[in-house]
Amino acid sequence: MNGREFKDAMYDGLAKLLKALSNPYRLEIIEMLSQGEKSVEGVVNSTNLTVANASQHLQVLKNNYIVKSRKEGHYVYYSLINDEFLSLYQHIIKYAVSEIAELEKTLNQQRKDNKSLNAVSLDKLNSMIHDExxxxxxxxxxxxxxxxxxxxxxxxPISELMSKLKGFSKDKEIIAYCRGPFCVLADDAVRLLSEKGYKVRRLDEGYPEWKVKQSESI
Amino acid sequence: MNGREFKDAMYDGLAKLLKALSNPYRLEIIEMLSQGEKSVEGVVNSTNLTVANASQHLQVLKNNYIVKSRKEGHYVYYSLINDEFLSLYQHIIKYAVSEIAELEKTLNQQRKDNKSLNAVSLDKLNSMIHDExxxxxxxxxxxxxxxxxxxxxxxxPISELMSKLKGFSKDKEIIAYCRGPFCVLADDAVRLLSEKGYKVRRLDEGYPEWKVKQSESI
DNA sequence: ATTATATTCAAGAAAAGTATTGAATTATTG
DNA sequence: CAATAATTCAATACTTTTCTTGAATATAAT
Incomplete structure:
Protein backbone atom coordinates (compact mmCIF):
# COMPACT_ATOMS: atom_id res chain seq x y z
CA MET A 1 0.00 0.00 0.00
CA ASN A 2 1.51 3.30 -1.08
CA GLY A 3 1.01 6.69 0.54
CA ARG A 4 -1.98 7.69 -1.54
CA GLU A 5 -3.73 4.37 -0.92
CA PHE A 6 -3.08 4.60 2.79
CA LYS A 7 -4.55 8.09 3.02
CA ASP A 8 -7.56 7.08 0.97
CA ALA A 9 -8.15 4.07 3.21
CA MET A 10 -7.96 6.22 6.34
CA TYR A 11 -10.22 8.98 5.07
CA ASP A 12 -12.70 6.48 3.66
CA GLY A 13 -12.89 4.74 7.02
CA LEU A 14 -13.25 8.01 8.85
CA ALA A 15 -15.97 9.19 6.46
CA LYS A 16 -17.78 5.90 6.99
CA LEU A 17 -17.92 6.55 10.73
CA LEU A 18 -19.18 10.08 10.19
CA LYS A 19 -21.75 8.91 7.64
CA ALA A 20 -23.13 6.59 10.28
CA LEU A 21 -23.52 9.61 12.55
CA SER A 22 -24.97 11.94 9.95
CA ASN A 23 -28.63 11.05 10.20
CA PRO A 24 -31.06 12.75 12.59
CA TYR A 25 -32.83 9.55 13.60
CA ARG A 26 -29.58 7.81 14.38
CA LEU A 27 -28.52 10.76 16.49
CA GLU A 28 -31.79 10.56 18.39
CA ILE A 29 -31.21 6.83 18.89
CA ILE A 30 -27.75 7.58 20.24
CA GLU A 31 -29.23 9.99 22.76
CA MET A 32 -31.77 7.34 23.81
CA LEU A 33 -29.08 4.71 24.25
CA SER A 34 -26.89 7.08 26.24
CA GLN A 35 -29.53 6.72 28.97
CA GLY A 36 -28.99 2.97 29.14
CA GLU A 37 -29.65 -0.06 26.95
CA LYS A 38 -32.89 -0.34 25.01
CA SER A 39 -34.54 -3.02 22.90
CA VAL A 40 -35.59 -2.22 19.33
CA GLU A 41 -39.11 -1.89 20.66
CA GLY A 42 -37.87 0.50 23.34
CA VAL A 43 -36.26 2.69 20.69
CA VAL A 44 -39.41 2.63 18.56
CA ASN A 45 -41.57 3.72 21.48
CA SER A 46 -39.70 6.97 21.91
CA THR A 47 -39.26 7.89 18.26
CA ASN A 48 -41.41 8.12 15.14
CA LEU A 49 -39.69 5.14 13.54
CA THR A 50 -41.20 1.87 12.38
CA VAL A 51 -39.72 -1.34 13.77
CA ALA A 52 -37.97 -2.35 10.55
CA ASN A 53 -36.57 1.11 10.05
CA ALA A 54 -35.30 1.39 13.61
CA SER A 55 -33.69 -2.02 13.26
CA GLN A 56 -31.91 -0.89 10.09
CA HIS A 57 -30.61 2.27 11.74
CA LEU A 58 -29.40 0.27 14.71
CA GLN A 59 -27.52 -2.05 12.40
CA VAL A 60 -25.83 0.87 10.71
CA LEU A 61 -24.69 2.05 14.12
CA LYS A 62 -23.56 -1.44 15.05
CA ASN A 63 -21.60 -1.96 11.83
CA ASN A 64 -19.73 1.23 12.59
CA TYR A 65 -18.80 0.32 16.16
CA ILE A 66 -21.08 2.92 17.70
CA VAL A 67 -23.45 0.57 19.48
CA LYS A 68 -23.27 -3.04 20.59
CA SER A 69 -26.07 -5.54 21.19
CA ARG A 70 -26.90 -8.52 23.34
CA LYS A 71 -29.74 -10.95 22.92
CA GLU A 72 -32.06 -12.00 25.72
CA GLY A 73 -35.18 -13.98 24.90
CA HIS A 74 -37.11 -12.38 22.09
CA TYR A 75 -35.35 -9.12 22.67
CA VAL A 76 -32.16 -7.62 21.35
CA TYR A 77 -30.83 -4.94 23.66
CA TYR A 78 -28.68 -2.21 22.17
CA SER A 79 -26.34 0.11 24.05
CA LEU A 80 -23.53 2.53 23.26
CA ILE A 81 -20.26 0.80 22.64
CA ASN A 82 -18.19 2.63 25.27
CA ASP A 83 -17.68 5.85 27.17
CA GLU A 84 -15.07 7.09 24.70
CA PHE A 85 -17.77 7.31 22.11
CA LEU A 86 -20.14 9.04 24.51
CA SER A 87 -17.46 11.60 25.24
CA LEU A 88 -16.92 12.22 21.52
CA TYR A 89 -20.66 12.53 20.93
CA GLN A 90 -20.94 15.12 23.66
CA HIS A 91 -18.02 17.05 22.20
CA ILE A 92 -19.87 17.19 18.87
CA ILE A 93 -23.10 18.39 20.52
CA LYS A 94 -21.26 21.01 22.51
CA TYR A 95 -19.45 22.30 19.44
CA ALA A 96 -22.64 22.40 17.37
CA VAL A 97 -24.65 24.21 20.01
CA SER A 98 -22.02 26.85 20.63
CA GLU A 99 -20.65 27.39 17.09
CA ILE A 100 -23.54 26.74 14.69
CA ALA A 101 -25.56 29.95 14.90
CA GLU A 102 -28.80 28.34 13.78
CA LEU A 103 -28.68 25.64 16.44
CA GLU A 104 -27.75 28.07 19.15
CA LYS A 105 -30.72 30.19 18.20
CA THR A 106 -33.17 27.28 18.15
CA LEU A 107 -31.98 26.10 21.54
CA ASN A 108 -32.32 29.57 23.04
CA GLN A 109 -35.83 29.96 21.66
CA GLN A 110 -36.86 26.66 23.21
CA ARG A 111 -35.45 27.70 26.57
CA LYS A 112 -37.16 31.06 26.35
CA ASP A 113 -40.52 29.47 25.48
CA ASN A 114 -40.28 27.32 28.56
CA LYS A 115 -38.96 30.01 30.89
CA SER A 116 -35.84 27.91 31.33
CA LEU A 117 -33.30 30.37 29.97
CA ASN A 118 -31.62 30.57 33.36
CA ALA A 119 -30.31 27.01 33.08
CA VAL A 120 -27.74 25.82 35.61
CA SER A 121 -24.48 24.33 34.34
CA LEU A 122 -23.08 21.06 35.66
CA ASP A 123 -20.16 22.92 37.19
CA LYS A 124 -22.49 25.20 39.08
CA LEU A 125 -24.64 22.30 40.20
CA ASN A 126 -21.62 20.72 41.83
CA SER A 127 -21.11 23.71 44.06
CA MET A 128 -24.84 23.88 44.92
CA ILE A 129 -25.45 20.22 45.62
CA HIS A 130 -24.24 20.38 49.20
CA ASP A 131 -26.86 23.00 49.92
CA GLU A 132 -29.72 21.25 51.72
CA PRO A 157 -40.97 11.22 35.97
CA ILE A 158 -42.77 14.06 34.28
CA SER A 159 -46.03 12.06 34.32
CA GLU A 160 -46.01 11.85 38.11
CA LEU A 161 -44.66 15.31 38.69
CA MET A 162 -47.79 17.17 39.72
CA SER A 163 -49.11 14.46 42.02
CA LYS A 164 -45.83 13.68 43.76
CA LEU A 165 -44.69 17.21 44.36
CA LYS A 166 -47.57 18.28 46.61
CA GLY A 167 -45.50 17.74 49.74
CA PHE A 168 -42.60 19.98 48.80
CA SER A 169 -42.07 23.48 50.08
CA LYS A 170 -42.03 26.42 47.71
CA ASP A 171 -38.98 27.77 49.48
CA LYS A 172 -36.74 25.03 48.12
CA GLU A 173 -34.89 25.73 44.94
CA ILE A 174 -35.66 23.03 42.39
CA ILE A 175 -33.37 21.91 39.58
CA ALA A 176 -34.73 19.54 36.95
CA TYR A 177 -32.67 17.51 34.50
CA CYS A 178 -33.24 14.81 31.90
CA ARG A 179 -31.30 13.30 28.99
CA GLY A 180 -29.15 16.14 27.77
CA PRO A 181 -29.30 19.60 26.21
CA PHE A 182 -31.88 18.54 23.58
CA CYS A 183 -34.17 16.78 26.03
CA VAL A 184 -37.45 18.61 26.54
CA LEU A 185 -38.64 16.81 29.67
CA ALA A 186 -36.75 19.23 31.89
CA ASP A 187 -38.21 22.16 29.96
CA ASP A 188 -41.68 20.76 30.50
CA ALA A 189 -40.97 20.36 34.20
CA VAL A 190 -39.72 23.92 34.50
CA ARG A 191 -42.79 25.29 32.75
CA LEU A 192 -45.23 23.26 34.86
CA LEU A 193 -43.54 24.04 38.14
CA SER A 194 -42.90 27.72 37.56
CA GLU A 195 -46.60 28.13 36.72
CA LYS A 196 -47.37 26.72 40.16
CA GLY A 197 -45.04 29.21 41.79
CA TYR A 198 -42.05 27.01 42.48
CA LYS A 199 -38.51 28.35 42.16
CA VAL A 200 -37.25 26.09 39.42
CA ARG A 201 -34.50 25.96 36.81
CA ARG A 202 -33.26 23.28 34.46
CA LEU A 203 -29.80 21.78 34.19
CA ASP A 204 -28.16 22.74 30.93
CA GLU A 205 -26.84 19.23 30.41
CA GLY A 206 -28.23 15.83 31.40
CA TYR A 207 -27.32 12.57 33.06
CA PRO A 208 -24.85 11.33 30.38
CA GLU A 209 -22.81 14.54 30.58
CA TRP A 210 -22.62 14.19 34.35
CA LYS A 211 -21.54 10.57 33.99
CA VAL A 212 -18.72 11.38 31.54
CA LYS A 213 -17.56 14.22 33.74
CA GLN A 214 -17.49 11.91 36.77
CA SER A 215 -15.37 9.31 35.00
CA GLU A 216 -12.96 11.97 33.72
CA SER A 217 -12.39 13.44 37.16
CA ILE A 218 -11.26 10.15 38.68
CA MET B 1 -42.52 25.08 18.36
CA ASN B 2 -43.45 22.02 20.41
CA GLY B 3 -41.08 19.51 21.93
CA ARG B 4 -41.04 17.16 18.98
CA GLU B 5 -40.41 19.98 16.52
CA PHE B 6 -37.60 21.33 18.66
CA LYS B 7 -35.87 17.97 18.86
CA ASP B 8 -36.27 17.43 15.12
CA ALA B 9 -34.80 20.86 14.41
CA MET B 10 -31.79 20.18 16.66
CA TYR B 11 -31.10 16.71 15.29
CA ASP B 12 -31.56 17.88 11.72
CA GLY B 13 -29.06 20.66 12.27
CA LEU B 14 -26.61 18.34 13.95
CA ALA B 15 -26.95 15.78 11.16
CA LYS B 16 -26.32 18.53 8.63
CA LEU B 17 -23.00 19.34 10.27
CA LEU B 18 -22.02 15.69 10.35
CA LYS B 19 -23.07 15.19 6.72
CA ALA B 20 -20.70 17.97 5.78
CA LEU B 21 -17.94 16.03 7.53
CA SER B 22 -18.84 12.62 6.16
CA ASN B 23 -16.96 12.71 2.88
CA PRO B 24 -13.37 11.53 2.48
CA TYR B 25 -12.33 14.38 0.20
CA ARG B 26 -13.72 16.97 2.55
CA LEU B 27 -11.85 15.36 5.41
CA GLU B 28 -8.67 15.52 3.40
CA ILE B 29 -9.36 19.19 2.67
CA ILE B 30 -9.84 19.81 6.37
CA GLU B 31 -6.46 18.27 7.08
CA MET B 32 -4.89 20.44 4.38
CA LEU B 33 -6.47 23.60 5.79
CA SER B 34 -5.40 22.72 9.31
CA GLN B 35 -1.86 23.47 8.09
CA GLY B 36 -2.85 27.02 7.17
CA GLU B 37 -4.99 28.76 4.59
CA LYS B 38 -5.00 27.54 0.99
CA SER B 39 -6.52 28.75 -2.27
CA VAL B 40 -8.76 26.44 -4.27
CA GLU B 41 -5.79 25.86 -6.53
CA GLY B 42 -3.69 25.00 -3.48
CA VAL B 43 -6.22 22.40 -2.40
CA VAL B 44 -6.41 20.94 -5.90
CA ASN B 45 -2.63 20.57 -6.07
CA SER B 46 -2.50 18.25 -3.09
CA THR B 47 -5.57 16.14 -3.87
CA ASN B 48 -7.02 14.25 -6.83
CA LEU B 49 -9.88 16.71 -7.21
CA THR B 50 -10.80 18.85 -10.20
CA VAL B 51 -11.11 22.58 -9.64
CA ALA B 52 -14.91 22.69 -9.85
CA ASN B 53 -15.26 19.72 -7.58
CA ALA B 54 -12.87 21.11 -4.96
CA SER B 55 -14.73 24.42 -5.08
CA GLN B 56 -18.01 22.61 -4.47
CA HIS B 57 -16.62 20.71 -1.51
CA LEU B 58 -15.21 23.90 -0.05
CA GLN B 59 -18.60 25.54 -0.32
CA VAL B 60 -20.24 22.66 1.52
CA LEU B 61 -17.71 23.15 4.30
CA LYS B 62 -18.30 26.89 4.29
CA ASN B 63 -22.09 26.56 4.40
CA ASN B 64 -21.70 24.43 7.48
CA TYR B 65 -19.42 26.81 9.36
CA ILE B 66 -16.39 24.54 9.09
CA VAL B 67 -14.21 26.79 6.93
CA LYS B 68 -14.16 30.48 6.14
CA SER B 69 -12.79 32.30 3.11
CA ARG B 70 -11.24 35.59 2.14
CA LYS B 71 -10.67 36.95 -1.33
CA GLU B 72 -7.40 38.41 -2.53
CA GLY B 73 -6.86 39.18 -6.19
CA HIS B 74 -7.83 36.23 -8.34
CA TYR B 75 -7.58 33.93 -5.37
CA VAL B 76 -10.00 32.83 -2.69
CA TYR B 77 -8.18 31.61 0.39
CA TYR B 78 -9.91 29.09 2.62
CA SER B 79 -9.05 28.27 6.22
CA LEU B 80 -10.60 26.43 9.15
CA ILE B 81 -13.18 28.51 10.95
CA ASN B 82 -11.64 28.31 14.46
CA ASP B 83 -9.60 26.24 16.89
CA GLU B 84 -12.71 24.80 18.53
CA PHE B 85 -13.44 22.99 15.30
CA LEU B 86 -9.84 21.83 14.98
CA SER B 87 -10.03 20.41 18.47
CA LEU B 88 -13.26 18.57 17.64
CA TYR B 89 -11.77 17.22 14.42
CA GLN B 90 -8.79 15.87 16.28
CA HIS B 91 -11.05 14.24 18.84
CA ILE B 92 -12.85 12.44 16.00
CA ILE B 93 -9.56 11.26 14.47
CA LYS B 94 -8.27 10.09 17.80
CA TYR B 95 -11.45 8.17 18.53
CA ALA B 96 -11.53 6.57 15.09
CA VAL B 97 -7.90 5.49 15.18
CA SER B 98 -8.14 3.94 18.62
CA GLU B 99 -11.65 2.44 18.53
CA ILE B 100 -12.33 1.45 14.91
CA ALA B 101 -10.44 -1.80 14.52
CA GLU B 102 -10.06 -1.51 10.77
CA LEU B 103 -8.52 1.95 10.91
CA GLU B 104 -6.20 0.98 13.73
CA LYS B 105 -5.02 -1.96 11.67
CA THR B 106 -4.46 0.08 8.51
CA LEU B 107 -2.49 2.69 10.44
CA ASN B 108 -0.32 0.07 12.10
CA GLN B 109 0.40 -1.59 8.77
CA GLN B 110 1.48 1.73 7.29
CA ARG B 111 3.79 2.36 10.22
CA LYS B 112 5.22 -1.12 9.99
CA ASP B 113 5.86 -0.79 6.24
CA ASN B 114 7.83 2.37 6.89
CA LYS B 115 9.70 1.13 9.94
CA SER B 116 7.99 3.88 11.92
CA LEU B 117 6.11 1.72 14.39
CA ASN B 118 8.11 3.22 17.26
CA ALA B 119 6.41 6.59 16.88
CA VAL B 120 6.95 9.21 19.58
CA SER B 121 3.92 10.82 21.20
CA LEU B 122 3.59 14.57 21.65
CA ASP B 123 3.79 14.16 25.42
CA LYS B 124 7.02 12.27 25.11
CA LEU B 125 8.42 14.81 22.68
CA ASN B 126 7.89 17.54 25.25
CA SER B 127 10.15 15.80 27.73
CA MET B 128 12.79 15.11 25.06
CA ILE B 129 12.90 18.52 23.43
CA HIS B 130 15.30 19.99 25.95
CA ASP B 131 17.79 17.33 25.08
CA GLU B 132 20.35 18.92 22.76
CA PRO B 157 10.81 19.43 3.17
CA ILE B 158 10.93 15.84 2.07
CA SER B 159 12.16 16.90 -1.37
CA GLU B 160 15.28 18.51 0.09
CA LEU B 161 15.83 15.92 2.78
CA MET B 162 18.69 13.92 1.30
CA SER B 163 20.71 16.92 0.11
CA LYS B 164 20.29 19.03 3.23
CA LEU B 165 20.99 16.35 5.79
CA LYS B 166 24.57 15.56 4.73
CA GLY B 167 26.00 17.65 7.53
CA PHE B 168 24.22 15.96 10.42
CA SER B 169 25.78 13.43 12.71
CA LYS B 170 24.41 9.90 12.88
CA ASP B 171 24.62 10.07 16.68
CA LYS B 172 21.79 12.56 16.89
CA GLU B 173 18.34 11.17 17.43
CA ILE B 174 16.01 12.46 14.72
CA ILE B 175 12.26 12.94 15.04
CA ALA B 176 10.26 13.76 11.93
CA TYR B 177 6.73 15.14 11.87
CA CYS B 178 4.26 16.47 9.32
CA ARG B 179 0.53 17.17 9.17
CA GLY B 180 -0.97 14.63 11.53
CA PRO B 181 -1.44 10.91 12.09
CA PHE B 182 -2.54 10.28 8.48
CA CYS B 183 0.28 12.26 6.92
CA VAL B 184 2.78 10.06 5.09
CA LEU B 185 5.59 12.57 4.68
CA ALA B 186 7.00 11.67 8.08
CA ASP B 187 6.78 7.98 7.21
CA ASP B 188 8.71 8.64 4.00
CA ALA B 189 11.33 10.56 5.94
CA VAL B 190 11.71 7.76 8.47
CA ARG B 191 12.11 5.17 5.73
CA LEU B 192 14.65 7.22 3.79
CA LEU B 193 16.72 8.13 6.82
CA SER B 194 16.70 4.77 8.51
CA GLU B 195 17.98 3.22 5.27
CA LYS B 196 20.94 5.60 5.50
CA GLY B 197 21.65 4.51 9.03
CA TYR B 198 20.20 7.42 10.97
CA LYS B 199 18.44 6.93 14.28
CA VAL B 200 15.01 8.23 13.33
CA ARG B 201 11.42 8.00 14.52
CA ARG B 202 8.26 9.81 13.56
CA LEU B 203 5.94 11.84 15.76
CA ASP B 204 2.59 10.13 16.16
CA GLU B 205 0.73 13.39 15.70
CA GLY B 206 1.51 16.50 13.65
CA TYR B 207 1.71 20.25 13.84
CA PRO B 208 -2.03 20.93 14.33
CA GLU B 209 -2.21 18.59 17.32
CA TRP B 210 0.75 20.36 18.88
CA LYS B 211 -0.90 23.72 18.25
CA VAL B 212 -4.18 22.72 19.90
CA LYS B 213 -2.31 21.27 22.85
CA GLN B 214 -0.37 24.48 23.26
CA SER B 215 -3.48 26.64 23.32
CA GLU B 216 -5.17 24.32 25.81
CA SER B 217 -2.25 24.42 28.22
CA ILE B 218 -2.32 28.20 28.54
C1' DA C 1 -10.87 47.67 -23.72
C1' DT C 2 -9.19 43.09 -24.32
C1' DT C 3 -7.19 39.03 -22.61
C1' DA C 4 -5.93 35.75 -19.15
C1' DT C 5 -6.69 33.46 -14.79
C1' DA C 6 -9.05 31.69 -10.59
C1' DT C 7 -13.20 30.56 -9.07
C1' DT C 8 -18.11 29.67 -9.11
C1' DC C 9 -22.45 28.34 -11.17
C1' DA C 10 -25.76 25.22 -13.47
C1' DA C 11 -27.41 21.04 -15.42
C1' DG C 12 -27.39 16.21 -15.95
C1' DA C 13 -25.90 11.39 -15.01
C1' DA C 14 -24.33 8.04 -11.72
C1' DA C 15 -24.00 6.40 -7.02
C1' DA C 16 -25.37 6.10 -2.31
C1' DG C 17 -28.63 6.56 1.42
C1' DT C 18 -33.47 6.03 3.25
C1' DA C 19 -38.30 4.45 4.14
C1' DT C 20 -41.73 1.11 3.20
C1' DT C 21 -43.58 -3.29 2.60
C1' DG C 22 -44.09 -8.02 3.43
C1' DA C 23 -41.62 -12.28 4.17
C1' DA C 24 -38.13 -14.85 6.89
C1' DT C 25 -35.73 -15.90 11.15
C1' DT C 26 -35.16 -16.85 15.99
C1' DA C 27 -36.54 -17.76 20.55
C1' DT C 28 -40.38 -18.39 23.83
C1' DT C 29 -44.78 -20.18 25.33
C1' DG C 30 -48.66 -23.17 25.57
C1' DC D 1 -44.68 -29.25 18.01
C1' DA D 2 -47.59 -25.38 16.75
C1' DA D 3 -48.46 -20.58 17.82
C1' DT D 4 -46.77 -16.17 19.13
C1' DA D 5 -43.67 -12.29 19.41
C1' DA D 6 -39.43 -9.48 18.49
C1' DT D 7 -36.31 -8.70 15.23
C1' DT D 8 -34.07 -8.99 10.80
C1' DC D 9 -33.89 -9.55 5.85
C1' DA D 10 -34.84 -8.44 0.98
C1' DA D 11 -36.79 -5.90 -2.68
C1' DT D 12 -38.43 -1.59 -4.35
C1' DA D 13 -39.29 3.25 -4.88
C1' DC D 14 -37.69 7.64 -3.57
C1' DT D 15 -34.44 11.16 -2.23
C1' DT D 16 -29.97 13.02 -1.68
C1' DT D 17 -25.17 13.27 -2.69
C1' DT D 18 -21.45 13.35 -5.85
C1' DC D 19 -18.81 13.97 -10.09
C1' DT D 20 -18.42 15.82 -14.65
C1' DT D 21 -18.90 19.12 -18.14
C1' DG D 22 -19.08 23.53 -20.02
C1' DA D 23 -20.51 28.21 -19.34
C1' DA D 24 -20.49 32.41 -16.41
C1' DT D 25 -18.33 35.67 -13.24
C1' DA D 26 -14.82 38.49 -11.24
C1' DT D 27 -10.32 40.33 -10.87
C1' DA D 28 -5.72 41.45 -12.72
C1' DA D 29 -2.56 42.28 -16.40
C1' DT D 30 -1.60 43.89 -21.04
Missing part, protein backbone atom coordinates in the same frame (compact mmCIF):
# COMPACT_ATOMS: atom_id res chain seq x y z
CA UNK A 133 -32.32 23.58 50.27
CA UNK A 134 -31.70 22.45 46.68
CA UNK A 135 -33.91 19.72 45.29
CA UNK A 136 -32.53 17.84 42.27
CA UNK A 137 -35.22 16.17 40.15
CA UNK A 138 -34.59 13.49 37.53
CA UNK A 139 -37.63 13.84 35.28
CA UNK A 140 -36.81 10.97 32.92
CA UNK A 141 -38.85 7.73 32.92
CA UNK A 142 -38.01 5.76 36.03
CA UNK A 143 -36.33 2.95 34.07
CA UNK A 144 -33.68 5.42 32.97
CA UNK A 145 -33.22 6.71 36.50
CA UNK A 146 -32.64 3.13 37.60
CA UNK A 147 -29.95 2.58 34.94
CA UNK A 148 -28.08 5.49 36.47
CA UNK A 149 -28.69 9.02 37.74
CA UNK A 150 -26.91 12.04 39.14
CA UNK A 151 -25.88 11.50 42.73
CA UNK A 152 -28.46 12.92 45.11
CA UNK A 153 -31.22 13.18 42.51
CA UNK A 154 -34.81 12.10 43.17
CA UNK A 155 -36.73 10.23 40.49
CA UNK A 156 -39.69 12.32 39.40
CA UNK B 133 20.99 15.71 20.90
CA UNK B 134 17.44 15.51 19.53
CA UNK B 135 16.82 16.92 16.08
CA UNK B 136 13.20 17.78 15.29
CA UNK B 137 12.43 17.89 11.55
CA UNK B 138 9.36 19.45 9.98
CA UNK B 139 9.09 17.60 6.66
CA UNK B 140 6.09 19.47 5.28
CA UNK B 141 6.41 21.91 2.35
CA UNK B 142 8.13 25.04 3.56
CA UNK B 143 5.03 27.21 3.09
CA UNK B 144 3.29 25.18 5.77
CA UNK B 145 6.29 25.46 8.09
CA UNK B 146 6.12 29.21 7.65
CA UNK B 147 2.42 29.33 8.59
CA UNK B 148 3.39 27.72 11.89
CA UNK B 149 5.53 24.89 13.25
CA UNK B 150 6.45 23.11 16.44
CA UNK B 151 8.79 25.19 18.57
CA UNK B 152 12.39 24.21 17.93
CA UNK B 153 11.70 22.37 14.68
CA UNK B 154 13.83 22.77 11.55
CA UNK B 155 12.17 23.00 8.15
CA UNK B 156 13.22 20.03 6.04
Missing amino acids: SVLLLDVRPSIEYEFGHIMGAISM | SVLLLDVRPSIEYEFGHIMGAISM
